[in-house]
Amino acid sequence: MVTASPYLVLVAVGAPALAGLATMLLPDARKLTRLSLATAGPVASVVLVAIHLGRNGVSPADTPTGTIPWVPSLNLDISFLVDGLGSFFALLIAGMGVIVVPYARAYFGHDAASLARFFPTLGFFTSAMLGVVLADHLLLTVLFWEMTSVSSFLLIGWDRDDADAGKRAMQAFFTTGLGGLALLGGILLFGGHTGIWRWSRLMAEAATISHDGTVVAAFVLMFVGAATKSAQWPLHDWLPGAMKAPTPVSAYLHSATMVKAGVFLLGRMLPAFGALALWLPLLVSIGAVTMLLGAVLALSQDNLKRMFAYTTVSHLGLLVAMYGLGGASTAEGVGTIHWDLTQIASHALYKAPLFLVVGALAHLVGSTRVAQLHGLWNRPGAGTKAAAAVLLLSGYALAGGPGTVSFIAKELFFAATDHATAAHPLLAVVGVMAIAAAACNVAIFVRLAATVFGLRSGAGDASETPDATHREPDSWSFMLWAPAAALIALQYLGGLVPTLWNRTFSGIEANVHDEAFADGLPWAWEPFLHPGMPLLMSMVAIGAGTALGFSRWMRGDLVDVHARIWPATYRGILRGGHRLFHSLQTGHLRHYLAVVFSVLTLCIGWAAWADPAMLRPPAGMDPFEYPAGLLLGAVVCAAAIALPMVTERVVRVLVLGASGFAVVGLYLVYQAPDLALTQLMFEIISVILFLLVLRLLPRPDHRPRIRVLPRLALASVVGISIGWMTLLAGHAVDNRAEDAPTLGKFFEAHSLEGSEMTDGRGGEGRNVVNVILVDFRGFDTLGEITVLATAVLGVWSMLPGRRRHREEEDLAVDTGQGAQP
Amino acid sequence: MRMSSLILQTAVRFILPLTFLYAAYAALKGHNGPGGGFIAGLIASVGFCTYRMSYGDRAFHRLLPVHPRWLVFVGLGLAGAVASLPLLFGQPLLRSASTTLHLGGSEVHLVSSMAFDLGLLLVVVGVAVGMISRLGEELDR
Amino acid sequence: MTTVLAICVAVLVTVSVYLMLSRELKSVAMGVFALGHGANLSIIAMSGSPVLADGGLRNPPILGVADLVDPLPQALILTAIVINFAVMGFLLTLLIVTARRTGTINVDELATEDRPDGGRAGGDR
Amino acid sequence: MTNDLLGLLVVIPLATSLATVALVRRPVPQRILGLVSLCSMLVLALSWLVRIRDGEVMVSQMGAWPAPFGITLVFDSLSGLLLCAGLLVTIACYVHGFSMVEPSTERRYFHPLMQLLIVGVNQSFLTGDLFNLFVAFEIMLMASYGLLAIGRTRRQMTQAYKYLLLNLVASTVFVITAGLVYGMTGTLNIADLARFVADRSNAGVPLPTGFTGLSVMLLVVFGLKGAFFPLWFWLPDTYHTCPISIAALFSGLLTKVGVYAVLRTFPLVFAAGDARDVVLPILAVSAGATMLLGVLGAVSQHNVRRILAVHVISQVGYMVFGISMMTTVGLAGALYYMIQHMVVKSSLFLCCGVMERHAGSDDLDEIGGLLKRHRWLGVAFFVAALSLVGVPPLSGFFGKLVIIRAGWTANWWLSAIGLVTGWLTLLSMLKIWTQGFWSPESGPRMNRGGDASGRVRCLRAAHTGIGILVVAAVLIGLAAEPIYDIAFHAAEQLTDPTTYIRAVDPLAAGSVLTASGGGG
Structure with a gap:
């Protein structure tokens, strides 16, 4: 059999939305043209589906139309399945659409603005719904499925001045959204597990699908999707709420078509999943409860719309139960669905x-x-x-x-x-x-x-x-x-x-x-x-x-x-x-930092737990190999420990400086003259900076310190972790094979003259550190001076110079934000 | 803000030329011995900053009549230009080049990264001076 | 020497974390400053021990002699120092502006100033 | 393939920032210059992206020093996609800023800082060197500190310090880690590191002791920048304070750079070999908590800005989820999700800016009925919000689709959390929509259409910015194929490092470093 063309069906699906969009281009006064155009959409769908059926007949459930590629990497393409179930629903939807459009014209009467908004949304819905029932690819079904939820949302919240309508629309979207996501999840689970992504293949291979846990889970998820859409107990409440929508919408979406999407889905799933042991009990129980509950609630309503909404709930329950009973016929061959x-x-x-x-x-x-x-x-x-x-x-x-x-x-x-x-x-x-x-x-x-x-x-x-x-x-x-x-x-x-x-x-x-x-x-x-x-x-x-x-x-x-x-x-x-x-986002910087540091140590701890070799003290590390270095280290530590002890701010800055100067000493031991000089100058400027800033900041309050012990505990754990990591890495350096190539060795070798590796080009300098800075890794340095420039721009941006002070203060008075200490 | 101690002022007046000299020395020698643009810039900044602290804003403006913004601008511009010039010759960023000039018998070996280094120097001075003098202005308010 | 440095790093980091957990942003800034020192020492340790087997020291990375120390960590630290300087300058200025605008640099007071939830409880209102 | 023009992506914004510094008192020339710079970069990046669509890699060796010794700029599918998306978002936010950023703020080095931010972002995406990545982060962060505090209102000042300090801590840990990585491996080039790890695991030699420790330290660093659980604190506290165009840009770019860093370094280096079993569980747990707590936090907020800001976290969770699988599909999904999220989230923020301007507030209780007067704003917001939720066929759907589909087999519970998160995302967007656009107008309307100083300003630029991004969001969804294709190439390169190593570091295939024994 020749594969049917998908384009005809695609046009049939798209026609109502296109017609609806086209009505937006018309001026408000052209009511009749607008109406005809809006009607033409669903009419075209009916005709095109009929033509398709006339040409190809009702396809067997396992024979899709041809495909139009869309996202081939995801194996997602556009193809349709115009079998009995699909074509019935398509004709129902499009036919109802034809009827609802003129009705809406009469319902909204002279409210031209409403009609101008209404027809595009309605056309969008009709297309989406046609897509749901005709799509062959499972994901395409989900795609249109969500689009019906969106249009339903927009239509329920139609009355902008009614805050309750908005809430009801939200409830409806939220409930059906849950279903949509469950459906998506179920389909992804099922497709990923079995490799079946099309309804037609699902029908063809229905008998071979194993009933393992994954398939059952996927089925339950898909059922949740169907049940929320079809307003099944206990999540049926959105449907009576949806009666906030204009009546044409209630008649079209919330009784005849959209709410049946769930039932439709069950009809699609019946051949493949009907044999699952869970099918009959799950569907029948949920459906029967919904059926009875809806009927009882309907009887006791006074508002006609709500009353009929509940009868819809009830009937949807009946239809779900009907497909549930059908499970017996799939599984056992009993005649339970007619x-x-x-x-x-x-x-x-x-x-x-x-x-x-x-x-x-x-x-x-x-x-x-x-x-x-x-x-x-x-x-x-x-x-x-x-x-x-x-x-x-x-x-x-x-x-x-x-x-x-x-x-x-x-x-x-x-x-x-x-x-x-x-x-x-x-x-x-x-x-x-x-x-x-x-x-x-x-x-x-x-x-x-x-x-x-x-x-x-x-x-x-x-x-x-x-x-x-x-x-x-x-x-x-x-x-x-x-x-x-x-x-x-x-x-x-x-x-x-x-x-x-x-x-x-x-x-x-x-x-x-x-x-x-x-x-x-x-x-x-x-x-x-x-x-x-x-x-x-x-x-x-x-x-x-x-x-x-x-x-x-x-x-x-x-x-x-x-x-x-x-x-x-x-x-x-x-x-x-x-x-x-x-409970996490407290607004206190202290809590944040504590969490960050805890996470850091926890993660290192986790790594150590996974790799216990990390905890073994590295061998061959002698702290006493260079006594002068030991002494300098002691000075650094002593200055550091003194830092939190002193409270007088100037002294504190000086202690900070002192620890910096001791670090300079360590750099000298490490044979880094450049570094030592830089650090020295940096330290001087920083001390000046700190002294300036401290005079500009408010005086400290002398309240008692906060919880010293926990702070100290956390701080020492962090300190020890970082120190330990340094030790481990340093050990790796000391034990590195002499001939192991490192970047440092390359720089040393090429600082002055090149080799064949660099085509004979060298850095032409004897100070390797400087050559690295301005040549080998000059890009770092370029970035670094960019940071410097950015920082100073930021400072100038925050503290505008003299000339701008006046303007600045004017603004501060204006907005009442000029709170000065 | 001024720390107007006479001793300090005298000391600074004496030290300032020295720091500049040393900075120049470090900058020129940087490629072959300890030193370089950074260090030179930092040394010069220390000189500027101590001068700013002891003599105040107005005197400082006479010493450095341009807004530090222009130091940063020129410095970063110079470094960026040196870095991106090779792009014109189909080379990647920062490709260094060198030439030897014969000036009256003495040979001067010039490497493009020296200009880069000069850019660093200017940026460092501009930033350090820019921050300190702006904060100083705040204290003067 | 690596051991000595590791201990120094541990102490510096401990002190700075301790300071950063305190109430005043001034102390926090000092903690940041000390943390920078810790980081630099940690990197310089990556050039390996400068002490040779005979008890003498290696030479600075200026060509002309043997037994140079690894120059790269020094270059990295130079970059880090300068960046640290930029950030410190910005941070301190920010503290000044914060103090001007809010009247405090106490972390707890700032936290109650503008609560992330706008000082309201959740719920459908 | 060598392409030495890659450096232009750093040099152009740098030069522009200098030029705008010189023109700092004249906003209009600054705007023109800035826009020209951004657009030219986008054109460059796009043309290169087209050239490498077959999965090639462009490199440029800085200073012409051979890798791994010099610094390498790498333009592969991963960085190319992110560069293009980032530049597109930047252009939109920048244009939006023309009508949204106060003139007094604009004169305060707004334009130079913006360009410098792009220097940092582009360099982060391009660089192939771990330490240079640190430098690039610093440029980006420094500019973002400046932009965050720009205008220095009281609200900004009560929060900005948190952002700065938390990032400062992360940066310091980063620099420590980079140093230690050099110590353990002797190299800093990411491709060379990848080769180091791959060689070891091929030869059965264990990695140096403590390497996994470095992995997790780096994870904490990138996690903080990318706002992973539980390190996101800086984000919800600060994003709602700064001018909205800047917030939009931040939401599009900053966290993504953190996630990018994870994508760039972890599959190749820090979660390869032995470290895999250590890192992946952390990522998985973090992903779940980030998704769920992020969206719960977002739903419970009352202000549009805060909802959107906290939402960024939740979507980062999706990306981490994709990464935590470390499979080709998972990584491709994460990358696709990143791209679309940059565009969509920024467009939502931009809409929020116009909403605020019209309603005079972003508190949901005080605004309402926006749809009546501003229909196109409503349409734009609705489309963007549905993309964020992942309603098909908009862009968010495909990202979620790929990730959740891959997740069912890798970590089914994460997929379940992902679905629930999508559901709650829907709720939060509906909350904004029904209360902001639908419900009857209410609340004070002090400065409708005016800025803080009460002047009515033209919003055409703002609308243009929104338009650019919304159209892009729709296109990313409808034309998912080419983008996903490139993302898939990128993911393939991340799971199989040979292409990347060969492109960046041809010497590694030769002789120089193959015999790197020792250590450990």
């Missing part, structure tokens, strides 16, 4: 309309609270009634009522739990949890319907002030509910007339393991003709849910304890970081 893409699509097709209609209600009614919807059906206005109708139709699908795809999707899940229970009886718990979650969804619908028709009032007070701005309808108002209507129509179309649905999906579904559903979705009545466990479960859920909906249970805000995780983590990191860091 029509997974249908189940995902079903969710998108009712959840997005729900959010879209919430946005419509915010503008039409001026509120997003359940209590404010009381009697909505009977209120005037065509738009209101249409919105109410779409709300109820979508709510019915949320409840999984018969006649929708959602109903059959739920049947499929129940069937999977049923099969899995047969293999692992403990999984019956999951079935029960699923029923409970479904019941909650039914109850939500019942309550919504009751409120909308005015049967009974909601929990809240209807007279509260609206929390959203009511907007007068304009010519675009119909776009507030029409996209939702179009989407929800698909639910019912698929549910009532499954033929078309089946034809579409049978080509791309990879996981069909149950013979009962092998031909596709059944007609709406068929489940009732062949009653079984799934139908029973559905009926129980519907019955219990209806009762629950009319009951008084679970009304009013149930506080989600997990909402505390984020603030606590944030504060914990800040406080802990502060404490840890500032």
